[in-house]
Amino acid sequence: MAQPTPPTHPARPPAKRGAGGGRPPRDPSLVRRRLLDAATRRFAAAGFEGVNSNQIAREAGVGVGTFYNHFRDKHEVHQALVLDTLEGLQAAVAEAAAPPEAPLEDQVRALVQAVLGFAEGDPDRFRVAFGAEAAPHRAPRSVRAAGENATASRAQVGYSTRATERRLEQLRNSGALERAVDPAVAARAFVAMQNDVVCWWLDDRSRATRDGVIETLVRLHPAIAARR
Amino acid sequence: MAQPTPPTHPARPPAKRGAGGGRPPRDPSLVRRRLLDAATRRFAAAGFEGVNSNQIAREAGVGVGTFYNHFRDKHEVHQALVLDTLEGLQAAVAEAAAPPEAPLEDQVRALVQAVLGFAEGDPDRFRVAFGAEAAPHRAPRSVRAAGENATASRAQVGYSTRATERRLEQLRNSGALERAVDPAVAARAFVAMQNDVVCWWLDDRSRATRDGVIETLVRLHPAIAARR
Amino acid sequence: MAQPTPPTHPARPPAKRGAGGGRPPRDPSLVRRRLLDAATRRFAAAGFEGVNSNQIAREAGVGVGTFYNHFRDKHEVHQALVLDTLEGLQAAVAEAAAPPEAPLEDQVRALVQAVLGFAEGDPDRFRVAFGAEAAPHRAPRSVRAAGENATASRAQVGYSTRATERRLEQLRNSGALERAVDPAVAARAFVAMQNDVVCWWLDDRSRATRDGVIETLVRLHPAIAARR
Amino acid sequence: MAQPTPPTHPARPPAKRGAGGGRPPRDPSLVRRRLLDAATRRFAAAGFEGVNSNQIAREAGVGVGTFYNHFRDKHEVHQALVLDTLEGLQAAVAEAAAPPEAPLEDQVRALVQAVLGFAEGDPDRFRVAFGAEAAPHRAPRSVRAAGENATASRAQVGYSTRATERRLEQLRNSGALERAVDPAVAARAFVAMQNDVVCWWLDDRSRATRDGVIETLVRLHPAIAARR
DNA sequence: AATGAATGAGGGTTCATTCAT
DNA sequence: TATGAATGAACCCTCATTCAT
Numbered sequence: 001m002a003q004p005t006p007p008t009h010p011a012r013p014p015a016k017r018g019a020g021g022g023r024p025p026r027d028p029s030l031v032r033r034r035l036l037d038a039a040t041r042r043f044a045a046a047g048f049e050g051v052n053s054n055q056i057a058r059e060a061g062v063g064v065g066t067f068y069n070h071f072r073d074k075h076e077v078h079q080a081l082v083l084d085t086l087e088g089l090q091a092a093v094a095e096a097a098a099p100p101e102a103p104l105e106d107q108v109r110a111l112v113q114a115v116l117g118f119a120e121g122d123p124d125r126f127r128v129a130f131g132a133e134a135a136p137h138r139a140p141r142s143v144r145a146a147g148e149n150a151t152a153s154r155a156q157v158g159y160s161t162r163a164t165e166r167r168l169e170q171l172r173n174s175g176a177l178e179r180a181v182d183p184a185v186a187a188r189a190f191v192a193m194q195n196d197v198v199c200w201w202l203d204d205r206s207r208a209t210r211d212g213v214i215e216t217l218v219r220l221h222p223a224i225a226a227r228r
Numbered sequence: 229m230a231q232p233t234p235p236t237h238p239a240r241p242p243a244k245r246g247a248g249g250g251r252p253p254r255d256p257s258l259v260r261r262r263l264l265d266a267a268t269r270r271f272a273a274a275g276f277e278g279v280n281s282n283q284i285a286r287e288a289g290v291g292v293g294t295f296y297n298h299f300r301d302k303h304e305v306h307q308a309l310v311l312d313t314l315e316g317l318q319a320a321v322a323e324a325a326a327p328p329e330a331p332l333e334d335q336v337r338a339l340v341q342a343v344l345g346f347a348e349g350d351p352d353r354f355r356v357a358f359g360a361e362a363a364p365h366r367a368p369r370s371v372r373a374a375g376e377n378a379t380a381s382r383a384q385v386g387y388s389t390r391a392t393e394r395r396l397e398q399l400r401n402s403g404a405l406e407r408a409v410d411p412a413v414a415a416r417a418f419v420a421m422q423n424d425v426v427c428w429w430l431d432d433r434s435r436a437t438r439d440g441v442i443e444t445l446v447r448l449h450p451a452i453a454a455r456r
Numbered sequence: 457m458a459q460p461t462p463p464t465h466p467a468r469p470p471a472k473r474g475a476g477g478g479r480p481p482r483d484p485s486l487v488r489r490r491l492l493d494a495a496t497r498r499f500a501a502a503g504f505e506g507v508n509s510n511q512i513a514r515e516a517g518v519g520v521g522t523f524y525n526h527f528r529d530k531h532e533v534h535q536a537l538v539l540d541t542l543e544g545l546q547a548a549v550a551e552a553a554a555p556p557e558a559p560l561e562d563q564v565r566a567l568v569q570a571v572l573g574f575a576e577g578d579p580d581r582f583r584v585a586f587g588a589e590a591a592p593h594r595a596p597r598s599v600r601a602a603g604e605n606a607t608a609s610r611a612q613v614g615y616s617t618r619a620t621e622r623r624l625e626q627l628r629n630s631g632a633l634e635r636a637v638d639p640a641v642a643a644r645a646f647v648a649m650q651n652d653v654v655c656w657w658l659d660d661r662s663r664a665t666r667d668g669v670i671e672t673l674v675r676l677h678p679a680i681a682a683r684r
Numbered sequence: 685m686a687q688p689t690p691p692t693h694p695a696r697p698p699a700k701r702g703a704g705g706g707r708p709p710r711d712p713s714l715v716r717r718r719l720l721d722a723a724t725r726r727f728a729a730a731g732f733e734g735v736n737s738n739q740i741a742r743e744a745g746v747g748v749g750t751f752y753n754h755f756r757d758k759h760e761v762h763q764a765l766v767l768d769t770l771e772g773l774q775a776a777v778a779e780a781a782a783p784p785e786a787p788l789e790d791q792v793r794a795l796v797q798a799v800l801g802f803a804e805g806d807p808d809r810f811r812v813a814f815g816a817e818a819a820p821h822r823a824p825r826s827v828r829a830a831g832e833n834a835t836a837s838r839a840q841v842g843y844s845t846r847a848t849e850r851r852l853e854q855l856r857n858s859g860a861l862e863r864a865v866d867p868a869v870a871a872r873a874f875v876a877m878q879n880d881v882v883c884w885w886l887d888d889r890s891r892a893t894r895d896g897v898i899e900t901l902v903r904l905h906p907a908i909a910a911r912r
Numbered sequence: 913a914a915t916g917a918a919t920g921a922g923g924g925t926t927c928a929t930t931c932a933t
Numbered sequence: 934t935a936t937g938a939a940t941g942a943a944c945c946c947t948c949a950t951t952c953a954t
Binding site: 048049132134178180181182184185186188189190192193194195196197200201207208209212213215216217218219220222224225226 | 416420422429443445446448450453454
Binding site: 297 | 937938939940941942
């Protein structure tokens with residue numbers, strides 16, 4: 001099961017004041033990693049708007065300028081973070097998936113367990129990518145510009161919304177799901193509840209037992225809750 | 229004894245700062261309402277962080293200072309907004325409630341319909357109070373101070389979380405709910421999904437039929453989804 | 457001995473929100489008194505720049521508008537305050553003056569005692585009128601505009617500078633004062649030291665005994681210190 | 685597993701805030717000096733409260749942000765200024781000190797001359813550091829918090845208060861000073877008079893001859909004025 | 913590529929002052 | 934005359950971004 005390693009690079013010492021060209025050469029991809037991790041920590045601790053690029057750079061132990069060498073701006077790190085996390089989650093879910101011939105409930109449980117396991121492995125990442133902060137604001141459709149450029153918003157991170165929706169459609173078409181249930185609505189509902197509940201539980205695990213979280217989510221998954 | 233020297237004074241500083249100026253007479257209690265409404269519009273359109281006090285004031289048709297006569301800061305309007313909306317929603321829900329002797333499903337449907345109806349009545353308000361923006365960042369519990377002062381955050385809006393939880397506990401105790409379902413988790417899950425789905429649907433009503441939204445939420449309500 | 461009564465009008469209750477004409481008629485001169493006292497308290501507590509007209513009005517238990525009915529602005533209250541205090545001090549000093557035929561030292565002591573007594577009677581007033589804050593900034597002469605309008609600045613409150621200077625001139629001319637001493641400089645010096653020491657001592661009376669303050673100032677008065 | 689919907693992003697907020705822009709290369713350590721000097725000029729000309737950070741920055745020929753790169757706020761520059769000046773004065777005084785075996789009067793004269801010379805060398809600095817504006821308001825002790833953090837306030841500049849006090853104690857103990865004189869009071873008095881007289885004289889040198897100032901201050905120094 | 917001092921637009925907030933009541 | 938809500942210029946400060954080194 002893809003347990004994301006909680007990466008922790010201690011902020012490098014201030015790096016002697018280079019009056020200009022101070023530049024300890026570094027593995028570029030490592031720097032990017034450090035920046036992403038630093039950003040995760042900062043976003044998790046202070047929220048998207050509560051963080052600025054200088055802080056991220058400092059936490060990553062690099063100069064501000066370096067930050068801008070790797071990302072266009074704060075939004076881009078955030079987006080990269082979300083995408084990154086999304087991929088990790090997808091991998092984790094794929095790896096943990098129960099076989100298609102297994103009972104539906106087991107398949108759902110495997111999914112939920114995979115998500116929860118992933119979240120536990122790096123709560124900050126999960127929170128940042130899928131928590132309420134994930135979409136630093138999304139104007140209502142009526143307001144959004146047409147040529148709007150892309151980003152990862154919680155609204156449609158849909159790390160499973162689409163997939164869930166399709167799966168529900170199949171079930172519905174095969175008569176295994178109540179006809180009154182709209183697959184799109186249900187998929188959206190499940191992803192929202194799962195994200196919210198997981199973040200809420202991670203925030204204070206005494207709120208429920210691990211198993212209580214899993215079993216409750218399983219029972220509320222549309223495929224289970226509205227099966228016929 | 230001393231004749232005080234005709235005292236001379238330091239070139240009086242620019243003085244005349246704000247001119248106060250011609251101030252359109254206005255119904256005092258109306259101003260707060262105008263500010264609240266303006267804030268709702270702005271928050272809905274640009275998100276909490278995308279809005280500044282001057283914009284709210286301008287949109288309300290009053291001076292900046294007036295904004296600060298009514299609210300300590302941007303957070304306070306937001307909170308007032310949420311509280312305000314919460315009350316309205318609670319009233320709407322209470323009013324629309326089905327009688328206790330009605331079938332459980334009818335009770336749930338009445339609840340969902342009331343919420344949806346309320347949201348349709350003022351989508352901006354609903355979005356601002358219960359959408360992802362509702363809690364302008366909440367640090368993880370581990371970070372939050374212990375004696376944190378109560379704030380109207382989405383996390384605890386619980387306009388029904390608490391009530392839902394208690395209702396589920398009753399059902400569970402009376403054997404009408406699967407034991408595997410944790411009332412706290414389930415309540416949280418339902419509120420999250422309902423808020424999210426309603427906001428998502430309001431954003432683009434072509435995504436599903438009104439009835440599809442209602443019936444899906446009804447089917448996914450823990451009391452229905454996990455009844456025995 | 458003119459012991460100024462430390463006047464203390466408890467801030468009137470908020471005065472019900474008059475939407476406009478709420479106006480409990482009041483003895484105009486009383487209102488002015490209340491404003492002056494309130495200003496003294498505020499200036500003493502927060503410094504000239506740390507206070508604003510609204511605070512003074514509130515502390516005085518009147519509306520802001522009323523403040524502006526009595527004073528043009530904050531500077532004017534301050535000035536009125538200083539002048540007021542100055543008059544009080546002059547009266548106190550005059551009343552306590554030793555007879556001209558008394559030994560010089562006794563005359564000086566009487567002066568110092570009068571000043572100290574006055575200051576003790578209402579430390580706030582003394583501090584505001586003669587402390588470092590007394591002259592809310594005085595640009596250097598080279599900078600000051602010629603047609604500068606009048607105010608009471610510490611620099612020349614000279615509640616005694618002028619008088620002291622003249623007295624020292626007399627003494628010098630009569631050979632009772634060292635010729636090296638410049639009466640203008642000495643007068644200025646004495647007033648400065650007396651103001652400063654008194655304020656300093658009032659601020660923490662454990663710094664010296666009352667008598668220590670008096671006797672030291674007496675010994676340092678030019679007429680005593682530089683007599684021949 | 686889920687194909688993440690090509691994520692669409694909230695119209696990126698205005699972005700481009702400060703343009704950073706072409707920044708004149710500059711000797712880094714010089715900037716602080718320039719700011720300090722600019723602050724001195726501004727404070728001297730308009731008083732602490734009459735100046736704002738933008739003005740200081742502009743006068744120094746740097747951007748506002750640069751000001752805040754060097755000082756936390758206006759108070760910090762002011763304090764740095766005072767401390768800086770204090771050091772300079774102490775050095776000047778130390779250097780000019782007469783030998784301990786010299787007559788007391790010569791020692792005092794050397795001190796006064798050093799102070800006056802220093803003040804003449806940079807009147808603005810002296811005025812700002814030791815003039816009435818030096819302590820931008822000091823609440824009465826009763827109001828101040830107990831563990832107040834040390835601040836360079838005129839009250840305690842004591843660039844010589846402490847030293848003067850100790851010297852006077854010695855003289856008093858050795859019987860060379862009148863017992864009625866309290867060393868703490870006398871020290872405070874002398875520093876106050878010296879600061880005040882020097883600022884006053886600098887402001888308009890026609891008020892007295894240079895020598896008149898020096899000799900008067902010498903005669904009024906407690907060690908001279910109250911010697912036995 | 914890396915650095916970090918410099919930049920300045922912009923946001924939050926204060927407060928002197930006015931004026932309809 | 935008294936009132937206090939309303940006003941907006943101005944202030945302090947942050948922070949995204951640039952660029953000389």
